[in-house]
Amino acid sequence: MQSLQDLFQEEIKDIYSAENQILKALPQITKKVSNPALKEALTSHLEETRNQVTRLESISKSLGFKLGGKKCHGMQGLVEEGKEMLEEMDEEGALLDAGLIGAIQRVEHYEIAAYGTARALAMRLGEQEAVDLLQETLDEEGQADKKLTSISEEEILPGLEGSEDSEDGEESDDAEDARGGGMLASDENEESDDSDGADETEDDEEDDRMTTARAGGKGRGNGEESSRGGSRGQSGGGRFSGSSSGSSRGSGRTAGAGSRGGGR
Secondary structure, eight states: OOSHHHHHHHHHHHHHHHHHHHHHHHHHHHHHOOOHHHHHHHHHHHHHHHHHHHHHHHHHHHHTOOOOSOOOHHHHHHHHHHHHHHHHOOSOSHHHHHHHHHHHHHHHHHHHHHHHHHHHHHHHHTOHHHHHHHHHHHHHHHHHHHHHHHHIIIIIHHHHHHHHHHHHHHHHHHHHHHHHHHHHHHHHHHHHHHHHHHHHHHHHHHHHHHHHHHHHHHHHHHHHHHHHHHHHHHHHHHHHHHHHHHHHHHHHHHHHHHHHHHHO
């Protein structure tokens, strides 16, 4: 490739190869689909794909280059993944439909990216006719992708979630019952703790009363001891006074003896 024009032509050839691979694979996938809305959407998109191939052929003709000779390996891989899913699923039904929607949407997203690139190149080259044709296809691919998402979310996945939701609900109820039992046990423990606390409070109050009583008794005993000590002090004081009186009498006798000696 030597120019932007060459790059654009290679992009168109790659998309052309991708669309033709889809034309071959889509009918096989549609046969395995169970959901009526999904089957109708894929049948409608098959017709759109044919029109998209025609648009690519119109672009190549107007710009004077030939299509073909190029293999889109990216789309080849996506188609192979879809075929593998069909082989791995043992039974048809909602689960297979959900898996196929995922595979088909990968294809849609690949196409949206490819057409978006080609459209940007066409705009740069000033090829307005090609821009309009590519934009028309982009709009269809975007609508197809949204349609698949709607079918998946509104019709297919809810059917698959039903049994799981029921099991989850039962497990949730069991968990709630278990938590309820735990709360009852907790309440009983709290009541027991409150009872024990009340008993301990009563014991503490009784101990306080006994301690106060003993303290009062000791106080009275100390008062009595003090009183007895005071009485003994007073008695001692009396003896001391008596001794003083004795001393006075002794002094008197001594004085008398002195006087009599002086007279002789």
